[in-house]
Amino acid sequence: MTQDREQARRRVIELRREIEHHNYRYYVLDDPEISDARYDALMRELLQLEKQYPELVTPDSPTRRVGGQPREGFVTVRHRVPMLSLANAFDEGELRDFDRRVRAALPGETVEYVVELKIDGLAVSLRYENGLFVTGATRGDGETGEDITANLITVRAVPLRLQREIPVLEVRGEVYMSKEAFLRLNEAREEAGEPLFANPRNAAAGSLRQLDPSVTASRQLSIFLYGIGEAAGITFQTHFQTLSVLRELGFPVNRHHRLFNHMDDVVQYCRRWQQERFDLPYAIDGLVIKVNSLEQQDRLGATMKSPRWAIAYKFPAEQARTRVVDIILRVGRTGVLTPTAILEPVRLAGTTVSRATLHNEDIIRERDIRVGDRVIVQKAGDIIPEVVASLPEERTGEEKPFAMPARCPECGAAVNRPPGEAAARCTNMACPARLREGLIHFASRNAMDITGLGPAVIGQLLRAGLVADPADLYTLRHDDLARLERLGDKSARNLLQALEKSKANPLHRLIFALGIRHVGERAARLLAEHFGTMDGLSRATYDELVTIPEIGPRIAESVVTFFAQDENRRVLEKLAAAGVNMGRREAAPEGEKPLAGKVFVLTGTLEHYTRQQAQEIIQRLGGRVSSSVSKKTDYVVVGEDPGGKYDKALALGVPILREEDFRRLVGEVK
Template sequence: MAPEEEINKLKAELERHNKLYYQDDNPEISDAEYDALYQRFKDLEAKQNKKEKLSPTDKVGAKPARNFEKHDHIKPMLSLNNVFNEEEFEKFEERVLKRVGNQEIIYSIEPKFDGIGVSLTYEKGKLSKAVTRGDGITGEVITENVKTIKHIPLTLKDYPEVIEIRGEVFFRLKHFKKINEEIESKNGKKFLSPRNAAAGTLRNLDIEVVASRPLDVFFYGLGGHSSDFTKRNQRDFLNFLKENNFSTNEFTNFSNKDGVKNYVDKILSSREDLDYEIDGAVVKVDDFSKQEKLGFVSKAPRWAVAWKFPATEKVSKVKKVLFSVGRTGVITPFATIEPVLIAGANISNISLHNMDELKRLEIMDNDSVLVRRAGDVIPQLVKVNKELRSGDETPVKIPDKCPSCESELFLDGPFLKCGAGMKCKKQLFGFFEHFVSRKAMNIEGLGYKINKTLINLGYMKSAADLFRLKKYESELKSLEGFGEKSIENLFQSIESSREPSLAMFIYSLGIPEVGETTASSLARYFKTFSNFKNTNLDELLQMDNIGDIVAQKIINFLSTDPIGIDDLVNELSIKDFIVTEDSHLDNKKIVITGTFEEYSREELKDIIKDKGGIPSSSVSSKTNYLICGENPGSKLRKAEEFGIELVKEENLKEFLKI
């Protein structure tokens, strides 16, 4: 057979097997046989020195840049509001009918996949971009990584000029288990859940790692598109997806209100039998013209809701209660239990939070316990089954010395603490794990093993040491696992992080109780790091969203300075906070009262934050505005006493500039 003829035959065969495996779930050959076919095709391509058009080997592209390019979605990728029962769903339908008229509504009902949202853009029928959800407006371009998912169509049939197609990337449970087994065999840090694994894989900078893992995807959503896309409803759109060889979920169904609850129950009853994770059902208005009329509020559509499933509970047995050291010195008790599979995740460790919780539970080693995944994410010990005690149970041994550094422990309220600070290796490691994370200083290349090695070698004893690592370059190159390219990339990432935004830097410090939102508020209020560093308790308490406890923790952190702030600041150029045109409510304290036709209070709070304002729960002399809906209550009277400016619902959009 001539080489060109064999290439064409192999190409068709590979595409057929991809469809059988990923779409029909009915493979005819083993993975090893498929790999042999793929390798033969790859070898023939190389010998011909000619890349086939839409070649199967295009599924693995060139290595992306270190920092993923940002891209705005044509149409925002919105989140969903939740309902938890039939009564709440009926209230959702009441709101729908109020806007579209009193008529029967047909709904699309499908599982809510616990994966990572992606948006694929096709221009003139060809895949041009794959983008993460990001913040809903702007995501990261991960086209080459997405191409490694073998059943992503590269072209469309009967295509519009432009179309965004949304889906959820995930791992099947058998693949997730295998990936973690492989990581564990290499002494690596296992993924916590299939969703965590999918997110980590999809954003991995090493294309070969992404290609080696069997990511899967279901498509279900229509994003932005040109006017020549004429499908009228979700049912027609799903048929369009199937005709174009997109992978869709077999559980999707259509019904009026009366059938929604029954079908949600059917999806729930199938949950334990599925080989992928779901945490609810998505119910959306089928008709696209009605969707358009309903529109959206803030970051959620008015035409769809997520019907969340109740947490799953199982009984297990406590092996032992142990104690771990956190980055702030808090010693947290946790129960190691006989592993139980709940909602697709193997649970073997459960945090017991603090000493008060340990006392409340009256837990003992070898106890029988009821375990739940709260929100299908966080493992939670619901109760101790004391009635099942057999006499084999033993009291929990509470340590008096730090499990990491042997320092004496002390009680701080309900928390057992180690006061050794950065001299305690566990605290030092915890600090660096937070400091270099994506939402903090975003320094890539400092994973679990490398962090641990650098700390154990004594190269990183304080935050500033990270920015002086280059002096150890020759020593690092001699260490196992530190390749020349990876070291070069690490130093490049460290250098690029030397100019953090003020909010990012404050968050990265790891101040107790100061998360992203609080760090952002502090940056907006103080504008420069010098202003923030020299603050005092009275000034912090002037901020309505900073309470006594958080304010005191900030002051304690700045005064005790456990990380060497001045030394660290000398290595950086921290950007001051600059007010933009979109932040016209900068630092304005705004209270909301009453009810509103178009917005919930939570939606209004989100918009206020986006515009730089500070939502507050109570009216005071420091309040700048009161947003007033129907039935406002006592807050209106108090605002009038203080002479605070009122914003009525009819002026709301103008005030918020939306």
């Protein structure tokens, strides 16, 4: 073995251990030690070494998470221990009936219950042999499921090697998609004219059943483990102990499970989460109650379909009645016409709802939704307001059916709906609405974050003929802005300052702001980290792009197409000439990080930031954001409608920061 190859072998082993360690810190302990950029750098180094020395690739290498070649179809896997479904309880009375049945079957015995959040995702099994992940499957019919090993490997929270070797361990869990990732995915699909996912559960299931694992890798899935199927070389006495051991072995386990010895406490816990679930970053549709003792579970047994020792408490679907005042059309950046129902305001799932996206003409027809209709609305996955059904029996005869116009409501150009597609599009590339939406996206918080440049101001700039592309924003003068309606001298100065400040944004924000089709925030970060400069990205080939972890063929093709257009290159040249940052900015030295070592928790809705923006600010200044409050938390940043994290912070005496306090702390205001 040559010295170079031996050095590479040692470095590969070291990198794998380091990456596994950081996966454990991030997904299991919720206590990351390094930045995303540093983690990605480790992955890139490992990928390069394995590409140079392919004989060093092993089945448990983290690089397998990128996604391999598309498959022709799924094969079936038989579960050694059946994956039973759970019986449901829909009210407190049914929970108490369950408790009576359990105690009647175990007369005179002490019974404890473990209560866990019921994650709204896709049930899967993961099989490990001698500590290595070998097979993953869907639940299927409980006896057999589909082999989705290649897709589960791409889920970074799934450990490829356990913290210690166990001869055989098959674990069960729920793969899910966070609310934020779900919204981003649907936004991208809507812009592309693709069918939308109804809720995070459907999005997770659809992502896991892709024949191309690289598509799954791009979807930002995660997982919580909650039980054991087959096991050899390890034993457990209680379910509560099982969850603790799973976490020690490297599995993500939801931290909100609790142990109770009385059904009254179980019921109270269910009531609590029925209200607090909206504050979670992922969707839950209930709680699961299990007898704690595994020996008692064995004696209670199971029916043909479900265990007698467990039950799922399902939250009632929160719906409301209201009226459709109007149906309007929004023309997006890619020309897609999206109908939106304007509703009489109604309180639903913790917020006031006054509009609901109707997605496309087909959905309006299928649900027979008319202007003036009384309708039932709910929030899909507790996130997106949707019209579930119209109430034709309550019609007065004044209601008006909706029809997609033949001409764009913004520019009058022809509207085209290609065969086989759900979306209708404006055919005019120069449509003012497309330009307006593109500028709104460019200035948005997650993009260039230009405070004061909202839809109303952008509309005025377009009507005055002051901008024709994003680069023109940086040529605006004080006199141009001050004469706009309701802007004035002070607002004009503030907007010019915001524009100047945005020039220093990191490269990934500019890439996202450009609105390249299929390139979301995550992909923009990956591209910025990989290429470092806009010039480097603009010269990238398709083959080079698809080698980047999580960048699939669709994104690669879109990036190449974008930079091949002369008009786009011209805009980039204008942006560079205006002084907009075209290269990755160096991180601030350690001495310039005033929040170094501080732990923050965010809760509620912030006025000036999205959660991600606030998190980026904290991380840039050296701090860390956690998802849960503990005695180690330094600050809890509180927005509107805070949830249980706020109450816990008060109980623990953790300092509370209102948004203005937070802005002063990070230097945004004085």
